[in-house]
Amino acid sequence: MLQSMTGFGSARLDADQYCISVEIRSLNSKSMDLSVRTPKVLSDKEYEIRNMVQKALVRGKVSVNVELTKNKTQKARNTVNKELLKAYYTDLSEVADQLRADKGELFRLALHMPEVLQQEEQDEETAEAEWSLVQPLLQEALQSINIFRADEGKALTAEIMSYIDRIRILLSEIEKHDPVRMEQIRTRIRGHLAEISTSEHFDQNRFEQEMIYYMEKLDIAEEKVRLVNHLHYFTETVYLPEPTGKKLGFISQEIGREINTIGSKANDATIQHHVVEMKEELEKIKEQINNIL
Incomplete structure (x- = not known):
């Protein structure tokens, strides 16, 4: 199932000695872009915090903010x-x-x-005690943001699959119209053949070779098959458990390549109209993929 890169998670502890809050925000990014803000007492834990966040969130423009306030009895003397x-x-x-x-x-x-x-300098034992309070809160905030990302991912999945289904419908319309297109081409060729066959310079063999070449250039059967396969592969990839945003980006490029080839080879106004609509749906998919983990 898809997971969004956009999310928010937080956790808070209000105790007798401390008030601690952890907030994590995430936006879409091509890689992990992480910024961490912590109290001075936790500055030596930043590396550990970064490792926890990178392992849990994988990718995105992520900001982590940790605040720790001591009550009056715990304030440094x-x-x-x-x-x-x-x-x-x-x-x-x-x-x-x-x-x-x-x-x-x-x-x-x-x-x-x-x-x-x-x-007064804070002793190492006190620092470790404070980190032992912050660490589970950080883990809780990471779980919270991942739940947020998963919920967003469900909505994205439904939206993207509606675009894929629309491309399938348009492809089926092209399938229905393709025999009509091919018959129109044959009729046009027969008409030209009737005109030129009476010429004294007419070469039957050369004409047949060029017609075969011409028909192959207009044939979109292979492109239709490949497009069906790409759409099927895209759908399978959407429901994989691991992050698939980058893979879906590559598959959408292949889908676009087949759609463009169908449009350039079809030489038919009706099919061109369907191709334009397919491109519109594909652009919507690409836009949403930018926010997928």
Whole structure:
């Protein structure tokens, strides 16, 4: 069954210590185009995240956004660089004396000077504990987006198969009309034969050879058979379990080649009309295939 490249999946955890959310969005792309946004604490897990996403989604323009918020009791503690704070405060106080300025805000200013407040480094054990919470949420979001893609794929399957069925109907109309076309060609040839057979330069053997060549050039029997086979192969491929978007693209090219050949060889207004309609249906198929995994 077809699967769309477009999708959205998310997962969220609201716990006493953490609030974690994972969102994954996907659009169509010729290959895997992946961007990942994570909190700093998970920066060393980006490679693992990328592997999980690439394995699950295969192809598409994918963006992954992971947000992790700690509650008040879990927020990293700040330590004060006392010596640096004293130095800042002394320098500010001396400048205030020189300028005869108010010293009421000096302590607050010194406290917020660079590197006075320093965040404690998170230990490896805490980082792994946080990753153990994020990892299953990421897996859940990937499952969610794949369900979304599968649902979209069902709609795409129905739409594309309706176009294939329409091409089959048009081909059957061509089949019905082809004997009429061939009889019209024979009638036209007989008329020409009656006109030229009385000529003293008429060469019966040469004429028959050229007629055989002419009839072969107008014969579309092989193209009709190949087109039927391509349509059958396309239908089989649609229902394969693995991703088939690229393969369907190649088959649609072969379908287009046979349709074009029928149109160029038919030399018949009715068949040309059906060929134009078949091309329209094929273009709709190609447009949808661009969004298939």
